[in-house]
Structures are given as C-alpha cells and as structure tokens.
Amino acid sequence: MFDRLKKVFSDFISTVTGKISEKDIEEFFKEREIDFIEADVSIDVIEYFKQKLIEEVKNVKSNGAKSETLKELLAKAITGIFQETETLPDIYSRSSRKPFVTVFLGINGTGKTTTVAKVAYSLKKMKLKPLMVAADTYRTGAIEQLTEHGSRIGVEVYSKKYGADPAALSREAYEYAQANGYEILLIDTAGRMQTNESLLNELAKLVNVVKSDLNVFVGDALAGYDMINQATTFLQNPGFSHSIVTKVDAEVKGGSILNLAFYTKKPIMYLGTGQNYEDLTPFKPSWVVERLLG
Ligand code: GDP
Numbered sequence: 068m069f070d071r072l073k074k075v076f077s078d079f080i081s082t083v084t085g086k087i088s089e090k091d092i093e094e095f096f097k098e099r100e101i102d103f104i105e106a107d108v109s110i111d112v113i114e115y116f117k118q119k120l121i122e123e124v125k126n127v128k129s130n131g132a133k134s135e136t137l138k139e140l141l142a143k144a145i146t147g148i149f150q151e152t153e154t155l156p157d158i159y160s161r162s163s164r165k166p167f168v169t170v171f172l173g174i175n176g177t178g179k180t181t182t183v184a185k186v187a188y189s190l191k192k193m194k195l196k197p198l199m200v201a202a203d204t205y206r207t208g209a210i211e212q213l214t215e216h217g218s219r220i221g222v223e224v225y226s227k228k229y230g231a232d233p234a235a236l237s238r239e240a241y242e243y244a245q246a247n248g249y250e251i252l253l254i255d256t257a258g259r260m261q262t263n264e265s266l267l268n269e270l271a272k273l274v275n276v277v278k279s280d281l282n283v284f285v286g287d288a289l290a291g292y293d294m295i296n297q298a299t300t301f302l303q304n305p306g307f308s309h310s311i312v313t314k315v316d317a318e319v320k321g322g323s324i325l326n327l328a329f330y331t332k333k334p335i336m337y338l339g340t341g342q343n344y345e346d347l348t349p350f351k352p353s354w355v356v357e358r359l360l361g
Pocket of ligand 1: 314340341
C-alpha cells in the first residue's frame with residue numbers, strides 16, 4: 068500500500084540529506100513529478116508539498132539537513148493537508164438534537180451502504196441507538212441489502228417500497244425515530260453520478276426536509292483522480308462537512324486520500340479497511356504519515 072509514494076518520499080530524504088536547498092527541492096520535484104502523478108497525487112498537491120518544503124527548509128539550514136529533520140518536515144507537510152478529525156459519536160455528543168440526522172452521500176459502488184452498516188454497528192457497540200434508513204428507493208436490491216445488514220448487526224431499518232419519495236420517506240423515518248427513542252438516524256441515499264444534476268437536487272431536497280445535522284461524503288480510495296470530481300461536486304450540492312474513505316485495505320496508491328483532504332478542506336472521519344463490520348477505523352493523519360514515511 069502506498070508503495071510508490073513511499074519510495075518517492077524516501078528518495079527525497081536520501082537525495083537531499085546534507086545538501087538541502089531550494090534548488091535541490093525544485094529539481095527533485097521536477098524529476099519525480101511523474102511518480103507523484105502515477106500515485107494519483109494531483110498537480111496542486113504536488114505543488115503544495117514542494118512549496119511547503121521550500122518554506123520549511125529556510126528554518127533548517129542552520130541545523131543542517133539531517134535525514135531525521137527531513138522526515139519531520141515531510142511529516143509536517145503531510146499532516147498539514149488534513150483537518151482536525153472527529154468521529155460521529157464525538158459530533159453527536161455535542162448536539163442537543165435527538166434524533167441526530169446523518170445523511171450519507173456518494174456515487175454507487177463506493178461502499179456507502181456497507182459503511183452505513185459499519186457506522187451503525189460501531190454506534191450500537193457504544194450503547195447508542197441508531198436507526199438506518201433505506202432512502203435509496205431506486206436501485207434494485209438496495210432496500211434488501213440494507214435490511215440484510217440490519218438483521219446481521221441487530222439494528223432496525225426504516226424502509227418503504229421502491230419508487231417512494233426519498234425525502235418524504237426520510238422525514239417519516241425521522242418522526243418514527245423521534246417517537247421510538249432512536250438517537251441517531253443514518254440515511255443511506257441513492258448513489259448518483261456527480262454529473263446528474265436533477266438527482267443531486269433531489270438529494271439537496273432530502274437534506275433540507277430532514278434538516279440534516281451532518282452530511283458525510285463516502286469516497287472510494289480506488290477511484291483515483293475521479294475522487295476529486297465526485298467530492299467537489301457533492302461539496303457544492305448538497306454540501307458535506309466530513310468524509311469517509313473506503314477500501315483503503317485494497318492496494319491503493321494514496322494520492323486520492325491526499326487529494327480529497329486537500330480540495331475539500333473537510334476532515335476525514337473514518338477509513339473503511341475491509342468488508343467486515345469491524346473494518347471501520349477513526350482516521351488520524353498519523354495513519355498516512357506512518358504509511359508514507361514509516
Ligand atoms: P454502495 O453502492 O456505495 O452502497 O456500495 P456497497 O456498500 O454495496 O459496497 C460495494 C462493495 O464494496 C461491496 O462488495 C462491499 O463489500 C465493498 N466494500 C465496502 N467497503 C469496503 C472496504 O472498506 N474495503 C473493501 N475491501 N471492500 C469494501
């Protein structure tokens with residue numbers, strides 16, 4: 068995992084140890100740009116690293132460019148891409164609203180439904196009372212899929228027939244949750260291409276109707292550069308404040324996680340690390356630092 072990017076960073080350290088200067092950094096990034104690009108790191112993020120290191124190097128000169136110092140600089144640059152992070156229970160604990168409404172957004176196949184179940188499972192383990200809502204009333208099998216997860220993890224699912232209006236259904240689910248003492252509503256929405264404007268507007272309607280407390284974008288680490296497109300479109304409409312990155316257990320290159328944090332400036336909440344319900348890890352920038360510089 069992250070092998071190529073890890074190699075670039077370790078080569079950076081060995082190349083510039085003992086002779087670091089602005090020119091050395093410029094040259095290194097020019098020569099190795101293709102490696103960054105092949106690891107899915109966008110041009111803007113490459114530029115960010117370059118400028119950040121040039122800036123930091125000014126403070127290093129007097130101490131000499133030891134490899135440990137360079138590693139620290141790189142760690143600082145990587146960490147600087149990410150926002151302060153928090154989990155769903157952290158955010159819920161600050162809210163006075165019950166049920167607390169969370170809407171999951173993302174295109175089909177990213178692992179959205181599985182992630183909703185993973186989150187529900189972790190909340191249940193914390194003795195909280197979640198209700199999952201099957202608001203994807205379009206895709207054949209979507210309702211059954213969530214219902215199946217629900218029965219496996221012992222969390223109730225609110226659902227209606229295919230074709231039901233997702234916004235009205237979610238509002239009904241909210242009232243049902245309120246009447247029955249559920250604490251957190253987890254709404255699984257239909258996966259939609261970020262290019263489909265009318266479907267995105269419908270999603271915005273749902274968010275409005277339920278007065279969502281938290282919109283979470285679910286992105287697939289394997290999506291590569293397309294993650295930027297997906298995330299920035301959902302960020303505009305209906306908007307989100309946190310992300311979850313799935314499938315980081317697969318052989319990922321790393322760039323998509325850096326790009327997501329860089330372009331959205333929103334914290335990543337969790338990482339999906341497998342297909343089991345336990346495979347959801349609260350995100351920490353140090354997780355990326357360890358994999359890139361470890
Ligand atoms: P949705 O269409 O976005 O709701 O996606 P699903 O939840 O149906 O997931 C699509 C596929 O991705 C399923 O086979 C899931 O088991 C798989 N999946 C979801 N999250 C992860 C993850 O973190 N790691 C791996 N390896 N597979 C995942």
